[in-house]
Amino acid sequence: MKRYRNGEIWDFESQAPPGSVGAGVVLGVDGGTTSTVCVCLPASGPLPEPLPILSRAVGGCSNHNSVGENAAKETLEEVMAEALSKACYSRSAVRAVCLSVSGVNHPTDQQRILEWLRDIFPTHVTFYVENDAVAAMASGTMGKLHGCVLIAGTGTIAYGFTEDGKEARAAGAGPVLGDWGSGYGIAAQALTAVMKAHDGRGPQTKLTKNILELLNLSSPDELIGWTYADPSWARIAALVPTVVSTAEGGDEVANKILYDSVQELADSVIAVVRRLRLCGEVADGKETFPLVMVGGVLEANKRWDIGKEVVKCISKVFPGALPIRPEVEPAVGAALVAWNRYQYTSECNGVREADSPRISVVQ
């Protein structure tokens, strides 16, 4: 059994009486660059609404590209231990774990994490190790991996799943490689428009006044220093609400930036749906599929609703797209993937069958 610097991670198991193992529990982890959340659900079904969340634990970054392999592992192990401890269960009660972690892009990443999970948990536990898009998808479909999820926050990615286990992605390669529909992409285009208006390459725009006021700068020239003073993409992306409100005020330049970004976001979903034939076997068919929409860019709009415009664009090509705005957090989505997977395994073993929670479809 591995021990990290805080060797007491699993010590609660020998101190507190474990909860009834009974039907056991499942764990879902949403591991991101900002934070990592673990949720514990009962492994037995059917699950009532609201979901009987037994516990929830929060940790720091678990993206191995950002903090390195060891720190990522430690964070993941800590949040799982804390969630189990809060729910008064020991590892022997765990039936399935879904780790949905950003930075997991290759089978080699999955393999490394799987080996380490097998080192921690009993041999009968089912594991599911995936990209963080899985948790986002499942948070909209209550655990079922079928359809397409569009994530648009600081970055953007479209990720699709067929019912028979095929996957495809589009975009998600970061700002240098052209994610222009992301929060960063929208804000960078707005900053560019301000520079172009300033030096005579582009039309005048109210973005100048609005962005300079927000940043407390007196001239577009000062934007150069502001931009390169800190390389954080999130800091640039934080300008999106100003771009949206400027567009709402009727500014043509801001409106063009938003419409172009809507098209970029829609294009990434369309590419995934087409490759996976989520719309049916006919090219550009009309079959229905869930389209889960996640992230600040798709959510935080009022009159100018980026998410709604993206859905409009996609629906012109695929009228069967069923847009879903998740009502639960991604970690719950991951826990529901673990729950579904456990039901499936039990069913294959002839134990019993359980109803999947209802999928909530919103317009």
Place this chain on the structure above:
Amino acid sequence: MKRYRNGEIWDFESQAPPGSVGAGVVLGVDGGTTSTVCVCLPASGPLPEPLPILSRAVGGCSNHNSVGENAAKETLEEVMAEALSKACYSRSAVRAVCLSVSGVNHPTDQQRILEWLRDIFPTHVTFYVENDAVAAMASGTMGKLHGCVLIAGTGTIAYGFTEDGKEARAAGAGPVLGDWGSGYGIAAQALTAVMKAHDGRGPQTKLTKNILELLNLSSPDELIGWTYADPSWARIAALVPTVVSTAEGGDEVANKILYDSVQELADSVIAVVRRLRLCGEVADGKETFPLVMVGGVLEANKRWDIGKEVVKCISKVFPGALPIRPEVEPAVGAALVAWNRYQYTSECNGVREADSPRISVVQ
């Protein structure tokens, strides 16, 4: 007198007999992020061809934004001392200095450098402290600051000068702020096109095969790791020759990227020329003005000649643009600015008049 860590910078003055002060010398410095070059010319005119370059010294980075104020100062002082030492002159022989240094963008930057120069040189010396665009402009016009210079290497900027001393610039705000005609911009668009072809958002392109072969990668997915492994803009910009050769091979995607970039570069020149009325007092007039073209993006082309296409674009709007490809290096341009400035000062003081070297205009 200030002394830096190598206190012996000016020690040669007390050891070697100084060269004849006579009419004295001028210094031109081209200070960049990669290297800093100082050239020493006789202060007396007219200058014959080829130019009587007395000495040349090379140092490291002198952009204060990159290496800090003290290291930048030290590099500048060292290259000037070395150039004077090689030419066997002491500081008392210096009549004028033109420092054309990248990172000098505000009057406060100029002021700081001027104060420090006054601390080093005798009081009668004329100083001219400017952005590195000045050296590039002057390298094409043999020292005369009139016209527009377009620099397109890893980055891009258009910089213009009127005969009565007005200046204007366009672009030059780096990749985040939309310098899409730069080497970095062209290469980033090519990488984006490869990602889009790979995930189904864009048309297939031969850029995929050519770029992956160049970088020794087996799949576009690996471009993500390659791109973010090193944040150097120059490393990305080094892909430009591959984009050009792919366009020459008839690839439509590569051709579109180059034509879009040509338009971006032309737009920056057009904006500067229009603001400064370099084409005459009538809007979009036909008066002639020098258009100096500098940098790898404008030079290293064969069949697909980016520089030629940019000139075509500009000439449609301003038929009076006279394209110049400099035959001397920017440091010589800076030295010629110092030389011109000294002639002007002498003339004002009634000393004598000198012919300016001929401006070399190429098509």
